[in-house]
Structures are given as C-alpha cells and as structure tokens.
Amino acid sequence: MSSPRNFALRLLLIALVLLLWEGAVRVFEVPLFILPAPSSVFVAFYRGFASGLYVDHIWVTVGETLLGFVLGTALAFVLGTVIALSRPLEYFLYPFVVMFQAMPKVALAPLIIVWFGLGLASKVVNAGLVAFFPLMVNTIVGLRSAEEDKVNLMRSLAASRTQIFWMLQLPNAMPYIFAGLEIAMIFALIGAIVAEFVGAQSGLGMLIQSMNFTMDVAGQFSVLLLLSFIGLVLNWIVTSVRGRVLFWDASTKFSDEAAKKEVA
Amino acid sequence: MDEPWKGSALDASVQHAPAREIIAIRHLSKTYGGRGEGVTALSDIDCTIRDGEFLSIVGPSGCGKSTLLKILAGLMPASDGNALLNGTPIEGPRRDIGVVFQSPVLFPWRSVLGNVLLPADVQRLARETMTKRANDLLALVGLSGFEQRYPWELSGGMQQRVALVRALIHDPALLLMDEPFGALDAMTREQMNVELQRIWIESRKTVVFITHSTSEAVFLGDRVMVMTPRPGKIGDLFTVDLPRPRTLDVMTTDAFGVYVRRIRKSLNAGGGLE
Numbered sequence: 001m002s003s004p005r006n007f008a009l010r011l012l013l014i015a016l017v018l019l020l021w022e023g024a025v026r027v028f029e030v031p032l033f034i035l036p037a038p039s040s041v042f043v044a045f046y047r048g049f050a051s052g053l054y055v056d057h058i059w060v061t062v063g064e065t066l067l068g069f070v071l072g073t074a075l076a077f078v079l080g081t082v083i084a085l086s087r088p089l090e091y092f093l094y095p096f097v098v099m100f101q102a103m104p105k106v107a108l109a110p111l112i113i114v115w116f117g118l119g120l121a122s123k124v125v126n127a128g129l130v131a132f133f134p135l136m137v138n139t140i141v142g143l144r145s146a147e148e149d150k151v152n153l154m155r156s157l158a159a160s161r162t163q164i165f166w167m168l169q170l171p172n173a174m175p176y177i178f179a180g181l182e183i184a185m186i187f188a189l190i191g192a193i194v195a196e197f198v199g200a201q202s203g204l205g206m207l208i209q210s211m212n213f214t215m216d217v218a219g220q221f222s223v224l225l226l227l228s229f230i231g232l233v234l235n236w237i238v239t240s241v242r243g244r245v246l247f248w249d250a251s252t253k254f255s256d257e258a259a260k261k262e263v264a
Numbered sequence: 265m266d267e268p269w270k271g272s273a274l275d276a277s278v279q280h281a282p283a284r285e286i287i288a289i290r291h292l293s294k295t296y297g298g299r300g301e302g303v304t305a306l307s308d309i310d311c312t313i314r315d316g317e318f319l320s321i322v323g324p325s326g327c328g329k330s331t332l333l334k335i336l337a338g339l340m341p342a343s344d345g346n347a348l349l350n351g352t353p354i355e356g357p358r359r360d361i362g363v364v365f366q367s368p369v370l371f372p373w374r375s376v377l378g379n380v381l382l383p384a385d386v387q388r389l390a391r392e393t394m395t396k397r398a399n400d401l402l403a404l405v406g407l408s409g410f411e412q413r414y415p416w417e418l419s420g421g422m423q424q425r426v427a428l429v430r431a432l433i434h435d436p437a438l439l440l441m442d443e444p445f446g447a448l449d450a451m452t453r454e455q456m457n458v459e460l461q462r463i464w465i466e467s468r469k470t471v472v473f474i475t476h477s478t479s480e481a482v483f484l485g486d487r488v489m490v491m492t493p494r495p496g497k498i499g500d501l502f503t504v505d506l507p508r509p510r511t512l513d514v515m516t517t518d519a520f521g522v523y524v525r526r527i528r529k530s531l532n533a534g535g536g537l538e
Contacts, residue, residue, distance in 0.1 A: 147369075149369045150369055152339055152363075152365070153365065156337045156338070156363040157357065157359070157386045158356070158357040158358060158359050158386070159357075159386045163386055167385065248372040248373045248414060248416070
C-alpha cells in the first residue's frame with residue numbers, strides 16, 4: 001500500500017479536504033465563532049507560537065501528564081504485582097478494584113481540585129489516577145498468563161517463587177504491561193486536561209477554557225491540533241520503547257487485544 | 265520382588281554401568297479428588313530402574329503415565345507409597361532431574377543459548393563453564409551456529425532439540441521425557457529417535473520415556489513398560505534385546521516386529537490403544 005504514489009495521493013486527499021473546508025466556510029459565510037476556516041486555524045496556531053504563549057502551556061501540560069503517568073503506572077505496577085502474587089490480598093482488595101474500575105475516573109476531577117488545589121499537584125494526581133487502572137489490570141492479567149507448562153518447567157528445576165517471577169512471569173507479562181502503558185499514557189493526558197478544565201492557572205486545558213470564554217474558536221482548534229500532536233508523540237515514545245523490549249513478541253495482535261479490553 | 269528382566273542377557277554392545285538401582289518405586293498410588301470418591305490415576309506401582317537404563321513407558325491415554333512422570337519430577341505428590349531417586353525419596357522438584365515436555369516450552373524472550381542456560385541460571389551454576397557445556401551439547405544435536413537465534417526462528421524439531429539440551433545442561437542423574445516427539449511429523453520423529461539414542465549412548469543418562477507409539481518405545485527402550493488404564497497399573501515389562509546402536513533399518517526386522525506385536529497384544533489385553 002505505501003508506495004510513493006499512494007503517499008502522494010494521501011497528501012492530496014488531505015489537501016483536498018482542507019480546501020473543501022476552506023471553500024465551504026467562505027462560500028456559506030460561516031461565522032468565525034462557529035467554525036473557523038483552516039486558514040484562520042493556522043493563523044491562530046502561528047500566533048500562539050510566535051507570541052510564546054503556547055510553549056509555556058505545552059510544558060505545563062506535558063509535565064503534568066508525564067509526572068502523572070510515571071507515578072500512576074509505578075504504583076499500578078507495584079499494586080498489580082502484589083495482587084497477582086497474593087491470593088488473600090486479591091480477595092480482600094478486589095471489591096475496591098472493581099468499584100473504582102467501574103467509576104469514570106474523570107468524574108473525580110472536581111474533588112481532586114478541592115483536595116489538591118489549583119496547582120500542579122491536582123493535575124498530576126488526576127492524570128496518575130486515570131493512568132493507574134489500565135496498567136494495574138493488565139499487570140495482574142499478564143503476570144497470571146504464564147502457561148502451565150512453563151510454570152511446571154520452572155518448578156521442575158526447583159526454581160524459587162522469586163525466580164519464577166523474575167525469569168518467567170515478569171517477561172511473560174511484558175506484552176500486557178506495554179499494552180497497558182500505551183493506554184495509560186493517553187489516559188494521563190486526558191486526566192491532566194480534564195483537571196485543567198475544572199480549575200487551573202496554566203496548561204493547554206486551561207487555555208481551551210479561556211479561549212472558549214472569549215469565543216476564540218480558531219484558537220481552540222489550534223490547541224486541539226496541538227494536543228493530538230502531543231498525544232501522538234507520547235504514544236510514539238511508549239511504542240518505540242516497546243519495540244525494543246518486546247522484540248520477541250512477534251504477534252503484536254496479541255497485545256492489541258489486551259489493549260482493547262482495557263479501553264473503558 | 266518379581267524382576268522379569270533379571271537374567272536376560274544385556275546387550276553386549278552397550279557399555280552399561282553395572283546394574284545399580286537408581287530409581288525405586290514402591291507401592292506408588294495417586295488418587296485425584298479424594299474423600300473416597302476420587303479418581304485413582306495410579307494404583308500400586310512397583311518397579312526399579314537401573315542406572316543408565318532407557319525405560320520406555322507405553323499406555324493408552326488416561327492410563328496415568330503422565331501422572332507417574334509428574335510424580336517422578338516432583339511436580340506432584342503421591343497419595344501413597346513413594347519413589348526413591350538414588351536412595352532419597354522424591355518429595356519435590358530436584359536439581360538432579362531433567363524434564364522434556366510434549367511441547368518444547370521455550371521462552372521466546374531468551375535466545376537458544378539463553379533457553380539452554382535456564383537451568384544453570386535457576387541453579388546459579390557458573391555461567392562460563394555452563395556456556396561451554398551448552399555449546400558442546402548444541403553441537404551434539406546439530407544446532408551449532410544457532411546459539412543466538414530465537415525460538416520462533418526454529419522448526420518444531422529444532423525447538424525440541426533445544427528443549428533436550430536444556431534438560432541435559434545441568435547434568436541430571438535422570439531424564440524424564442513426556443511424549444517429547446508426539447507433536448512432530450513422522451519423518452522428523454524418526455530422526456529425533458535416532459539422535460536421542462545417540463545422545464543417550466554418549467551421555468549415559470537414565471531415561472524414562474513416555475510415548476504413545478509402540479515402535480518408538482521398542483526402538484529406544486532397553487525395557488518397555490506397558491501400563492493399563494483405570495486405574496493405572498503396570499501391565500507387562502518387556503526387555504528389548506536388540507543390538508545398539510539401533511538404526512532405522514532395525515524397524516523392518518522380524519525381531520523388532522515381534523516385540524511390537526507382543527506389546528500391542530499386551531496393550532489390547534489391558535484396555536487397548538485408542
């Protein structure tokens with residue numbers, strides 16, 4: 001499919017869509033505060049960067065997202081491991097896990113702002129909370145997914161539980177863990193943005209909110225464009241690390257399935 | 265104790281160690297479930313295996329031969345009786361046993377060499393000497409040059425050879441094989457039989473080899489134990505007096521045919537092959 005010719009066609013199609021959009025907005029004289037033409041969006045995009053306004057907000061949001069991701073997934077990995085390895089702990093913690101899993105985590109954002117304030121902390125906590133569950137569930141499933149034959153092989157060698165964990169269960173869980181990390185990364189971004197919507201002094205989410213108040217729809221479009229670009233980069237970071245670690249996992253389908261299960 | 269092989273002339277071409285007993289199985293029984301209504305998988309198994317012997321076990325599905333192997337591997341406790349390896353009861357996994365399962369059970373994140381060294385890593389043996397040994401054993405099974413490959417790059421037969429080398433790397437006293445070639449095609453299977461015999465002659469391990477195939481059992485075994493199902497019991501024990509090393513041609517001889525027929529008959533009498 002990806003011949004140079006098709007690639008050119010792809011670009012042509014994108015150009016055509018933008019052109020139609022631009023034309024339609026001009027012909028039907030759609031007001032700027034309803035739907036801006038691509039040209040106005042690009043102007044807004046350029047102005048945002050030229051004034052230095054976007055750069056600061058980008059760092060705030062990306063920083064919150066990454067901090068939340070690291071803290072949330074680290075905690076999720078530890079708790080997931082503990083639950084996967086200990087039946088009694090699983091039994092007693094499971095009701096909490098199920099309850100929190102069913103809850104839409106973003107709905108907690110207002111509370112978290114109350115508890116942690118308008119600054120960085122509340123955004124990091126919210127991002128971490130949203131990133132937490134996909135990784136914890138995937139860690140549990142992954143650690144439990146070692147085939148019986150492989151466990152028997154390790155046992156037949158008189159391997160200790162610790163050795164079975166490090167030499168079998170953990171590497172075996174890696175496809176699940178990376179599938180979880182991919183979702184967690186995007187979820188962390190969502191968590192940070194939602195928390196910024198609810199109450200913040202800076203960040204791209206706050207920027208969208210304030211542009212909404214001033215009817216700067218072209219500006220909002222430009223920030224949305226920026227956010228999907230950030231999402232792509234963050235996702236790319238995880239997938240490229242995954243490509244290095246999981247060179248042996250020939251079937252990427254496998255982990256995609258695990259990923260789909262977790263999108264909630 | 266009744267020992268039907270006693271007195272039968274051991275083949276002269278095999279340099280057997282003196283017939284020292286390495287495994288003694290005494291009144292071994294296994295019941296799944298319990299509370300009186302459990303399923304009896306093994307009932308009163310009694311036998312001894314000599315050091316350096318190749319014992320084939322044949323039996324229909326569900327005759328408990330895999331259960332017996334799991335008990336010998338220490339993966340499962342016996343309900344009654346016990347099995348002694350070198351005089352000490354098998355009460356859990358032991359480091360002097362190597363197991364080859366029906367599937368190769370290789371770890372995809374480890375290279376061929378890494379998979380072979382798994383027992384050395386688990387048992388914290390010196391990696392240098394073990395790597396040398398691994399290379400020698402890989403050469404023995406014709407896998408030189410594949411050390412840094414990954415399992416998914418190998419054919420089924422090659423994977424099972426890696427599994428065999430892995431089972432031998434820590435120089436176990438006993439090699440347990442649970443239908444190791446059952447998933448291979450007929451031609452690869454015969455090749456593997458010849459290779460296993462060669463490795464066995466060179467390494468002089470005691471081997472307990474479980475199979476569905478009567479001809480495989482005869483081709484490889486010094487003795488063939490026939491098990492009967494429900495509950496799993498020892499039916500007949502045959503001593504195979506065919507010169508070593510056996511070639512595939514031996515399978516077309518009358519003597520071979522006679523063994524196969526006698527074992528089939530014994531199997532049929534005891535419940536039959538599927």
